[in-house]
Amino acid sequence: MHDRPPVLEVLDLRTAFPTARGMLQAVDGVSFRLEQGRTLAIVGESGSGKSVLSRSILGLLPRNAETGPEGRVVLNGNDLTRLPERSMRKLRGRQAAIVFQDPMTSLNPTMTIGSQIVEVLIFHMGMTKATARCRAIELLATVGMPQPATRVDQYPHQLSGGMRQRVAIAIAIACEPSLLIADEPTTALDVTVQAEILDLLQRQVRERQMSMILITHDMGIVAARADEVAVMYAGRIVERAPVRDLFHQTRMPYTSALLASIPQIDGGRRGRLEAIGGRPPDLVDPPSGCSFRPRCRFASDKCDMTAPPLAGTGQHHFACWHPL
């Protein structure tokens, strides 16, 4: 289904951080494309490089981060890795926006939520203060904020976590970006609120024909809300497929281990929850060959020698010498 134009194309993206022990390769050659109106879920354990990947896309890395020179991030035809910081600023928030994990810390505590939305509208859309304020109230209503006209003048600490995440979403969609990155948008929220926020995101994305990258470690979220899934392990995409294929024809042992570790409600009361043995690899000194080898039941000498490339037929790609 490559008929629709890609909104985002990422090619061989690499990001590393200097540490006391050496370079930590957080993102190690990631490539993917995302078409308009589609949602790509990026799944992985903590430390698999999901968040660093999302920040690398928009150039939001800390100053000490080093990005590979071959990496390309093409958003709506512009290569962001070649863009000067000035143009990047114009584009961030306008063409691509991020919803962060923890709404407790992603809003400025010293500004009212209204002025945080208004600032973005004035900066990117060139609105006057008055129109921007009206638009801010509209946006708050759109994201399901009760009494938006009063809430607009409140500070973040006066709102609950779920409400704050709604504000964060309102800010993110304020300028109708073509790409929305949701970086674990519900991890910090109550379970009861999680579904509401995900529904809201899904509805906004669909209504505005936005593309979304949904970063999560929750396979349960993925099944219902994404079109495509990319599983990340040790900074690489190890399996990528449309949701249905990934769940029904899992090829990569790591993905299958991840799926097995989801608690099943009909799994029997005494059934032990599957855990993935071992630890995620050390990214400063990664294992040779396939990075999942030390934890893999099917590992062979070949896995030790060379890392498997991400390959496959059609839309299902995986990086494994011994696919299931």
Added chain:
Amino acid sequence: MVDLASLRPVEGRASAAPSDRHARAIAEHRRSRGLGVVFWLSASWLTLVIVVAAFAPLLGLVAPDESDWMALKAPIGSENHILGTDPLGRDVLSRVIYGARVSLTVGFTAPAIGVGIGLVLGLAAGYYRGWVDEIIGIAIDSWLAIPGLVILLLFSVLYGGSLFMVCLSLGLLFIPSAARITRAATLTCTGREYVIAARALGASDLRIITREVFPNIIWPLLAFVMIDIPIAIVVEGSLSFLGLSVQAPTPSWGGMISEGREYLEASPHLSLVPTAVMFLTVLSFNLAGDAMRKRVSGGRSGAI
């Protein structure tokens, strides 16, 4: 007769225990929310000193350098001179009030200079990191390697008697600590998600520093200013005691204490009055500052 006092605790324990605990919790809550009696006492004294010093010329006082030759070394409580006079017949009350102007000027100006410059340096170092941070760090360490007293003495030798130079030299000494505190607060603040979020929305560095970082580090910095003010007042007092601050006819607390030294036995009030006023003022600044710091770090203001 029934001894009420012996009954009351028993009664209280039996029936009122839960509400008692409740009341205590409320009181505790109030205490932690409010600033406390000590703060308000300190604030009242400071307000008094500041207002009186600011409006000194309008208070109808005897001029601080005007001698009353009929009342030399008058004791406290004399007619026309509530706090007495010095050996030149000058009114102690008037001199203490005019002396407050010197102390307060230094107390406010020196930290303002120090924190102003330190703020800019600390923000730059903490926000930009890298070589900016290193250069500023080296500059501050070098500045700290010069003894403060040497700098103060150097300034007073070169520009002896100028109030502004006293403020400037003291202010320069406040730069390192102000810069370090700002840098540390900036570092934590810059790592917060709302700063990254602001960048993700296209904010420029200047905008992030002024709109996101600055409002969130200003409170710990103000608490720091509250520590610097009394230090500045004490140091100015010491300098004028040594005769290195504002010069003679201009009254200053340190200068008055110094002048009164020779008459400690016969007229102790000459030294004691300025000492007491300075003591109360410095103590009030410290106590008020403590209360504010507790409020900032204890309350959920998201400052530190």
